[in-house]
Amino acid sequence: MPTTTIRGACPHDCPDTCALLTTVEDGRAVRVQGNPAHAATGGVLCAKVSRYAERTHHAERILTPLRRSGPKGSGRFTPVSWDEALDDIARRLTEIATRDPQAILPYSYAGTMGLVQGESMDRRFFHRLGASLLHRSICSTAGGEGLVHTLGGKLGMKVEFFAESKLILIWGSNSIGSNLHFWRIAQQAKRDGARLVCIDPRRTETAEKCHEHLQLRPGTDAALALALMHELIVHDWLDHDYIARHTLGWEALRARALEWPPERAAEVCGLPVEQIRRLARDYGTTRPAAIRLNYGVQRAHGGGNAVRAVACLPALTGAWRERAGGVLLSSSGAFPVQRAALQHPDLLAGRSPRSINMVTIGDDLLRASSPAFGPKIEALVVYNSNPVAVAPDSPKVVQGFAREDLFTVVLEHFQTDTADYADYILPATTQLEHWDVHLAYGHTDVLLNRPAIAPQGQARSNAQIFRDLAARMGFTEPCFADTDEALCRQAYGEKVDFALLLDQGFAPLPVPDAPFADGGFPTPSGKCEFFSQRLADQGLDPLPGHVPNHEAAGASTLYPLAMISPPARNFLNSSFVNLQSLRDIEGRPLLEMHPEDAAVRGIADGALVRVFNERGSYECHAALNGRARPGVVNGLGVWWRKLGHGGTNVNEVTSQALTDMGAGPTFYDCAVQVEAAGG
Numbered sequence: 001m002p003t004t005t006i007r008g009a010c011p012h013d014c015p016d017t018c019a020l021l022t023t024v025e026d027g028r029a030v031r032v033q034g035n036p037a038h039a040a041t042g043g044v045l046c047a048k049v050s051r052y053a054e055r056t057h058h059a060e061r062i063l064t065p066l067r068r069s070g071p072k073g074s075g076r077f078t079p080v081s082w083d084e085a086l087d088d089i090a091r092r093l094t095e096i097a098t099r100d101p102q103a104i105l106p107y108s109y110a111g112t113m114g115l116v117q118g119e120s121m122d123r124r125f126f127h128r129l130g131a132s133l134l135h136r137s138i139c140s141t142a143g144g145e146g147l148v149h150t151l152g153g154k155l156g157m158k159v160e161f162f163a164e165s166k167l168i169l170i171w172g173s174n175s176i177g178s179n180l181h182f183w184r185i186a187q188q189a190k191r192d193g194a195r196l197v198c199i200d201p202r203r204t205e206t207a208e209k210c211h212e213h214l215q216l217r218p219g220t221d222a223a224l225a226l227a228l229m230h231e232l233i234v235h236d237w238l239d240h241d242y243i244a245r246h247t248l249g250w251e252a253l254r255a256r257a258l259e260w261p262p263e264r265a266a267e268v269c270g271l272p273v274e275q276i277r278r279l280a281r282d283y284g285t286t287r288p289a290a291i292r293l294n295y296g297v298q299r300a301h302g303g304g305n306a307v308r309a310v311a312c313l314p315a316l317t318g319a320w321r322e323r324a325g326g327v328l329l330s331s332s333g334a335f336p337v338q339r340a341a342l343q344h345p346d347l348l349a350g351r352s353p354r355s356i357n358m359v360t361i362g363d364d365l366l367r368a369s370s371p372a373f374g375p376k377i378e379a380l381v382v383y384n385s386n387p388v389a390v391a392p393d394s395p396k397v398v399q400g401f402a403r404e405d406l407f408t409v410v411l412e413h414f415q416t417d418t419a420d421y422a423d424y425i426l427p428a429t430t431q432l433e434h435w436d437v438h439l440a441y442g443h444t445d446v447l448l449n450r451p452a453i454a455p456q457g458q459a460r461s462n463a464q465i466f467r468d469l470a471a472r473m474g475f476t477e478p479c480f481a482d483t484d485e486a487l488c489r490q491a492y493g494e495k496v497d498f499a500l501l502l503d504q505g506f507a508p509l510p511v512p513d514a515p516f517a518d519g520g521f522p523t524p525s526g527k528c529e530f531f532s533q534r535l536a537d538q539g540l541d542p543l544p545g546h547v548p549n550h551e552a553a554g555a556s557t558l559y560p561l562a563m564i565s566p567p568a569r570n571f572l573n574s575s576f577v578n579l580q581s582l583r584d585i586e587g588r589p590l591l592e593m594h595p596e597d598a599a600v601r602g603i604a605d606g607a608l609v610r611v612f613n614e615r616g617s618y619e620c621h622a623a624l625n626g627r628a629r630p631g632v633v634n635g636l637g638v639w640w641r642k643l644g645h646g647g648t649n650v651n652e653v654t655s656q657a658l659t660d661m662g663a664g665p666t667f668y669d670c671a672v673q674v675e676a677a678g679g
């Protein structure tokens with residue numbers, strides 16, 4: 001019985017982008033492990049992807065094209081051949097495109113982060129068609145813009161050097177759950193004497209294992225960062241030389257920060273003033289000091305400003321001078337992806353289609369044609385995403401997907417909540433069945449993914465499906481003939497040694513150890529921009545400031561609780577919810593509450609509760625497990641609606657309001673009321 005081991009890459013939306021080793025026996029993947037030769041992976045995978053063989057060979061995989069055979073949303077389908085499905089889809093899309101191609105909307109995100117299966121042939125196809133563009137904002141645009149306007153790009157410390165830090169701020173990140181390989185590095189620093197501080201409204205597994213936890217109110221991080229600056233200034237824990245040479249707008253920032261004594265921030269953040277003072281002293285007097293910032297801080301109204309405020313800190317103390325000092329939110333800007341070669345924007349041929357924000361898909365699917373909006377959305381092609389489960393304000397999203405006059409095609413592995421609303425479901429390959437090449441946002445190595453097994457059933461890769469559709473629609477440009485393997489080579493062109501990728505599966509980028517030790521920020525001024533002219537030009541505050549939540553805790557008497565909805569550890573967004581072994585670990589959909597908030601509502605631990613506001617209502621079980629702070633509830637995400645209670649999940653109550661920068665989502669800026677269900 002022949003056994004082989006194939007090198008690959010984890011496709012999931014996770015900072016760690018692990019190198020995989022898949023063991024194959026008789027054409028079946030029997031084991032998926034971490035590649036020990038890849039330092040960032042260190043031979044270790046998370047529990048989720050250790051189950052990747054189970055996911056791939058799952059009995060409920062979609063293995064043939066399916067056509068809807070019941071009412072919209074009924075989830076009833078019949079198998080059809082690829083020819084029937086592709087002919088009919090091409091006919092329907094052509095018919096709509098003849099009227100206005102912008103009535104067609106692609107909807108995708110990072111179900112796979114692969115550059116080939118996520119942003120190559122699909123983009124070529126929709127560019128050639130002239131379809132609406134999608135603003136892919138559902139995760140990181142607020143923080144991304146915040147970084148760009150401060151440091152100049154999605155760049156920061158090299159993750160491995162956190163091991164040498166003496167103080168690590170883990171800010172808006174449950175590293176144990178969602179950035180496991182960073183946590184291993186932080187543990188090493190801890191063993192070598194580093195102090196770990198967690199800043200998070202939830203008492204996470206990570207917070208419990210740090211030396212200190214600042215359990216602030218959601219959406220108040222900028223106030224905390226400004227108070228830290230205040231203390232750095234009044235105690236003169238500043239690197240004046242670094243500030244003078246490598247920053248822009250110091251006097252203005254100084255004046256702003258002096259408006260934020262710790263007492264004021266303590267009031268806004270709901271923290272003891274002593275805890276803020278202590279953190280400022282530690283940060284001002286410990287070297288090297290490092291900040292692992294994560295996207296949890298930027299899912300509230302002021303998310304962009306919060307990231308800007310935090311990203312200013314290392315320039316004030318000169319922490320950037322050492323390789324173990326600075327901040328890391330994302331490293332993805334370091335990757336020289338050849339996007340024009342991959343995506344062919346030239347196929348737009350001078351057209352500039354409108355862009356639809358994926359966060360507001362609920363409202364946008366319900367809009368009529370108008371001069372301001374353009375044509376009504378008549379067709380949706382969904383891949384690498386499960387919007388009916390993950391997009392905010394799901395009552396509206398569901399209503400939109402249920403439109404009888406909407407033509408919906410979903411490329412999927414499983415019959416998700418979104419696939420239930422499809423007219424056609426097309427079977428997609430998993431990472432074990434196709435080629436791809438990857439960037440990472442938590443380290444700086446390029447990874448290659450080789451197929452380990454043949455496509456299961458009649459599954460085809462996303463790139464193959466768009467290639468097939470292009471042929472059906474008469475798109476004859478040569479770029480539609482590129483194979484998946486050729487696309488892998490085009491992703492980085494000459495910038496990355498493809499032979500090395502073929503040989504070992506990964507290739508480190510040549511990035512400097514201490515990127516801003518001597519300034520050199522890729523901003524317009526070349527400095528760390530405390531003051532941003534680009535923001536001023538957009539009519540925004542040019543300095544980082546505290547922007548209160550749209551729905552601040554306690555501001556509404558009807559909905560007095562602030563809800564955040566961070567990821568459950570054993571799911572990845574809504575992926576893996578349908579894996580029995582992982583769902584068994586998570587148990588059931590939970591709402592963590594503070595015992596006092598539960599007691600006044602007559603709610604006992606484990607009771608079924610109703611979480612609601614003017615948008616919707618969600619049923620789950622109360623967990624009085626010590627993780628919630630008073631006034632804040634934590635609704636762990638993101639369950640499939642159909643696997644939760646009453647066919648709902650936490651996004652019943654989240655809103656489509658946007659962030660200060662980047663037009664991102666505000667999942668963690670959400671006021672609710674809670675009552676005992678049936679009460």
Ligand SMILES: Nc1nc2c(c(=O)[nH]1)N[C@H]1C(S)=C(S)[C@@H](COP(=O)(O)OP(=O)(O)OC[C@H]3O[C@@H](n4cnc5c(=O)[nH]c(N)nc54)[C@H](O)[C@@H]3O)O[C@H]1N2
Nearest residue numbers: 172173174178202218219294295296566567569571572573
């Ligand atoms: N297991 C698992 N891993 C994941 C994911 C997953 O769903 N499951 N998701 C992946 C994705 S898509 C992403 S984008 C990345 C990063 O995704 P993130 O959402 O950054 O992941 P977390 O590290 O869980 O960080 C969220 C943390 O921020 C906290 N938080 C919420 N509001 C605030 C706030 O206002 N201020 C502060 N300081 N903290 C706040 C939450 O309590 C939570 O602990 O993780 C990825 N990794």
Ligand SMILES: Nc1nc2c(c(=O)[nH]1)N[C@H]1C(S)=C(S)[C@@H](COP(=O)(O)OP(=O)(O)OC[C@H]3O[C@@H](n4cnc5c(=O)[nH]c(N)nc54)[C@H](O)[C@@H]3O)O[C@H]1N2
Nearest residue numbers: 109110111112139384385386390411412428565573574575
């Ligand atoms: N309330 C709340 N909502 C949230 C969040 C939160 O913290 N709280 N987090 C938000 C964040 S950070 C993000 S990034 C979004 C993520 O939302 P999504 O990007 O929609 O992520 P997933 O829910 O993992 O869904 C990805 C889907 O892609 C499919 N898929 C995977 N690989 C392939 C492939 O190769 N081909 C095809 N055709 N399909 C594939 C998977 O089967 C899965 O169903 O959710 C957001 N929603």
Ligand code: SF4
Nearest residue numbers: 010014017018046049
């Ligand atoms: S989800 Fe993250 S930690 Fe888990 S295997 Fe993938 S990259 Fe590694």
Ligand SMILES: [Mo]
Nearest residue numbers: 013138139140
């Ligand atoms: Mo995300």
